[in-house]
Amino acid sequence: MINPYLPYQAKIIKCQKETEDVKLFHLKFTDSARQKRFHFWNGQFVQVGIPGKGEAPINICSQSKDSTKYFELAIREVGQLTKAFHQLKAGDYVYVRGPFGNGWPKMKNLPKKNLLLVGGGCGFIPLKSTAEELSKGYGKKYQVQILYGTSDESQLLFKKQYKAWQKAGIELDLIFDKKRPQHKTVQGAKCGFGLITKLFKTIKIVKDATAFICGPPIMFNFVVKELKKLRFGDEDIYLSLERRMTCGIGICQHCAIGDKYVCKDGPVFRYDQVNNLEL
Amino acid sequence: MTKQNIDILFKKILKEYQIYAPVLANKELFVKKALNIKEIDYSGRIPLNSWKQLFLPDCETLFTYTGNFKKEKANYPKVCAGNMTILDLRALGLYDLVFSEDPYYQQRRQNILVVGFSFGAPNEENFADWKVFSMKLEENILEHVPFDIFLEKDKKGNFKIYSGSIKGQELLEKYKIKEYKNIKFAGLIPEEGPDKRMLELGKSIKKSANHPLWDELDKICFACGKCSLVCPTCFCFDTEDVPDKDSVKRQRLWGNCFYPEFTAIAGGKNYTDTVKKKIKFWYDHKFSRIPAEFKVPGCVSCNRCTLVCPVGIDIIKNLNRLNSKVTKKSAKK
Incomplete structure (x- = not known):
């Protein structure tokens, strides 16, 4: 019988600082056969642990097409486990289970092909793999727009990629809610000042589109309200939710909301599946 | 079958298994290890604590890490869960579903002999109190709860024995009990569909x-x-x-x-x-x-x-x- 709780050793190949408190880890399973069998889809997560410190669910942020070669996790130092994570270097080992859950829908299955990605703070991490994938030609075929809000410029993640995304036809709009931007643009992307919902009043939002949203819970309601004004239907909106998780397979109950499990039914939900729940 | 026959059955079981059963302690009924078969309660009342401790212990080691995670090798003892009521068997049926892919649960479960018991349903005096929100207990309820052996006590104090699994059947045969009926487990959901x-x-x-x-x-x-x-x-x-x-x-x-x-x-x-x-x-x-x-x-x-x-x-x-x-x-x- 397969043991769903058994973690597998993975080696840190590279790690780099993204911001003051976020590091990007590039990982590979020690057992190369396991890495070759490892398949995930954008938006899925793994349970990552360090012996003695426990495990936590972390979104995979590399592209699914590279899943059998390596995977990336962007981890913010916020608790005991992630603090231990930040002390690790290339060559160190961590322990991984998964992938778990349902990721973002596949573009080919979406009735509305234009895409709006809305990310707030660390909520931008689960959107990275989608943004990367869309920059491989999708942005020339359909309209793709990214709205990304952080507290200030120093908190921006994955900055090095912004130019490539824009070059591929993706519109990227940044907004900061704590400190006014020092420049008009960062890596070619326009910067504003205010909450992310302000962008809905100040810039033109892509029409006839599907929206992928990830951010703090308070952001969901306000962003969804703005989307509704623009006639996005419930079935055109997808959210990625965050919860405490232990098992990852819908047993331990920690991640439950109403009749759903974030680990198993999510973490990505179509809005009509969760619009009666307290997110 | 008389109570004496049932006592003999449990005596035989006790030679192979540790028996946990409803036991009276300080006038309250608890699921406890029965040291002798006379302690086992036949009132049909629900013990105050549940049976989950037997199936899902409050603490168990999943892995030991010494450079890699290795599954803990555990010796699961042979345990008899004696005189579980229909209601607690329904809970057990749920564990079987929820933990169907949990190797720890499955291995422990294999070594547990489940003996169900009813005296009325679930208890003659107060069944009316339960009816309010419980599923109705159909006549064929035994087909919809898991057990190895089931003991049904009637008002006169006589017993009927049922086997609900190959394990139960083999054990009854081994103990030379011939007077029993086989019941085939048909899943928790009744034939007419999920409870309305x-x-x-x-x-x-x-x-x-x-x-x-x-x-x-x-x-x-x-x-x-x-x-x-x-x-x-x-x-x-x-x-x-x-x-x-x-x-x-x-x-x-x-x-x-x-x-x-x-x-x-x-x-x-x-x-x-x-x-x-x-x-x-x-x-x-x-x-x-x-x-x-x-x-x-x-x-x-x-x-x-x-x-x-x-x-x-x-x-x-x-x-x-x-x-x-x-x-x-x-x-x-």
Whole structure:
């Protein structure tokens, strides 16, 4: 019988600082056969642990097409486990289970092909793999727009990629809610000042589109309200939710909301599946 | 079959298995290790604690880490769960579904001999109290609960024996008991489909976010978690890494959704930060999530939670209120 709780050793190949408190880890399973069998889809997560410190669910942020070669996790130092994570270097080992859950829908299955990605703070991490994938030609075929809000410029993640995304036809709009931007643009992307919902009043939002949203819970309601004004239907909106998780397979109950499990039914939900729940 | 025959059966079982059964202690009935077969209770009453400790212990080591995680080699003892009532067998049926892919549960379960028992259903004197929100106990109820051996006591004190598995049948044959009937387990869901009361209740709970009941409970409940501790269908868990000399043990422990950290994430956000949210979360597990996933009630109507609640929260009354309110509203429409 397969043991769903058994973690597998993975080696840190590279790690780099993204911001003051976020590091990007590039990982590979020690057992190369396991890495070759490892398949995930954008938006899925793994349970990552360090012996003695426990495990936590972390979104995979590399592209699914590279899943059998390596995977990336962007981890913010916020608790005991992630603090231990930040002390690790290339060559160190961590322990991984998964992938778990349902990721973002596949573009080919979406009735509305234009895409709006809305990310707030660390909520931008689960959107990275989608943004990367869309920059491989999708942005020339359909309209793709990214709205990304952080507290200030120093908190921006994955900055090095912004130019490539824009070059591929993706519109990227940044907004900061704590400190006014020092420049008009960062890596070619326009910067504003205010909450992310302000962008809905100040810039033109892509029409006839599907929206992928990830951010703090308070952001969901306000962003969804703005989307509704623009006639996005419930079935055109997808959210990625965050919860405490232990098992990852819908047993331990920690991640439950109403009749759903974030680990198993999510973490990505179509809005009509969760619009009666307290997110 | 007489009581004497049953005593002989348990004596034989005791030679092979440790027997856990309802045992009277300080006038209260508890599931305990029975040191001799005379201690086993035949009243048909529900013991105050549930049987979950036998099937899902409060602490178990999943792995030992010494450079890599290795599954703990455990010797699961041969245990007989003796005289489980129909209601507790329904809870067991639920564990079998929920933990179907959990190797620890499965291995432990294989070494447990399940002996069910009924004296009336579930207890002659007070069955009326249960009917309110329980599934109705059909005549063919034994086809819809898991067991190896089942003992049915009638009013005169005579027993009928049933076997519900190959394991049970083999054991009865081995003990030279010929007078028994085979029952084939047909799953927890009755032939006519999922329980209608359960489905109604599920709908009511779903629409109940603004029901005044939750605010009322918020004021009186201490969030002490006793209800969850005794509930046979509260099986949630935490894991914890415990450092040993040169190793780390990853342990699985009983969780409790009333305790402060249950839904808290690093960074401080706590998704069930009020008593009201905690109680709703608990009800959602029983009446929304389990029915949605398994099509069976997530509450077996044992009433233990009501008995242990220090402030007298009565689950039957609460469910009736949640249900009736919705019925009235829909009638108005």
